[in-house]
Amino acid sequence: MEIHMSDEKYPKLNFPNKIREYPCDEDYKVFYFSRKDFYEDNLNKNKIVKRQSISDLKKINRMFDNLRVNGKDYTIYGQGHECYLSEENNKLSIITMNDHIYSRKFDTKLGTIICENHGEFGGVIYKNTNDSLEVMGFGSFEYIFEYDDKVYAITTLCHMGGYDCSLHRIVEFEDKYLDLTIFNSWDLDFGGYYAEENYLYFYSNSEYNGLYRFNLDTFELDLISKDLCRKIEVNSLLKKDDYIYIYGNYNVVEYDLKINEITSIYTNLEYEEIDELLYVGDEKLIDVWDNILI
8 A cells, every 4th residue: 555645754845946047048048059969968978789698597595795694794896877767568577777867858748858867977858959068948858748738857865875856847848948956855866767657766775675656747746655666776666567677786576556465576687697797805796696596
């Protein structure tokens, strides 16, 4: 059962009713050719190096990141932050990129929007008008989605143990763009996120660790499951039918929304990657690998 956010022990959402304006003039316009190389390099360097169907992944009997086995602490290196859940042609996959994704491009009713998120160094969203990039907002923007003929954007930041996230609506009005902050929170982050109809599903890695959904019609936040994946750092989430798929640290977690339980756990690690990614000191994690496989 979902737990409604009403108790003080749950995270707080702030509704500041803040609006920022970005006129479509030279002060807020970045000329295409002065910025082109930077953002195109960021977009173009995001190459897929591996795509694995979730149905082909190996099942494991528990989530793992940093392990303690037989009194020894094992560290997983790499952490898999370049891996993301994906759905194409009704098929679920985990894709591995050659690098972390800092820039993303979205086609919306407002045109092509480019997000740049540089963490604690900030970020920006642009509209690409072919001859220029017009600023639509400043912040650690990560994701653009549409609902009810409206364009939404999220920001998320985790830095030095602190968390910050916000939900925005982006509006084009006459000769300017309006950035309307719907809510912000210093208790949550968007570790993984997925928009479907009037809900924004997301996982927070913060102190208020858990799987949530935010209602875009009523502005209500529900906790679906607390501490569901506390052992891993979630960086991707996808909803398919009545299941939520959560990815972090080489774990793919399948969660059934109807029975509110984890039904399967997979890993996208291949056997030949163990020597490179899983060890403590000079000792390899072959035995641990064998112990967690189903």
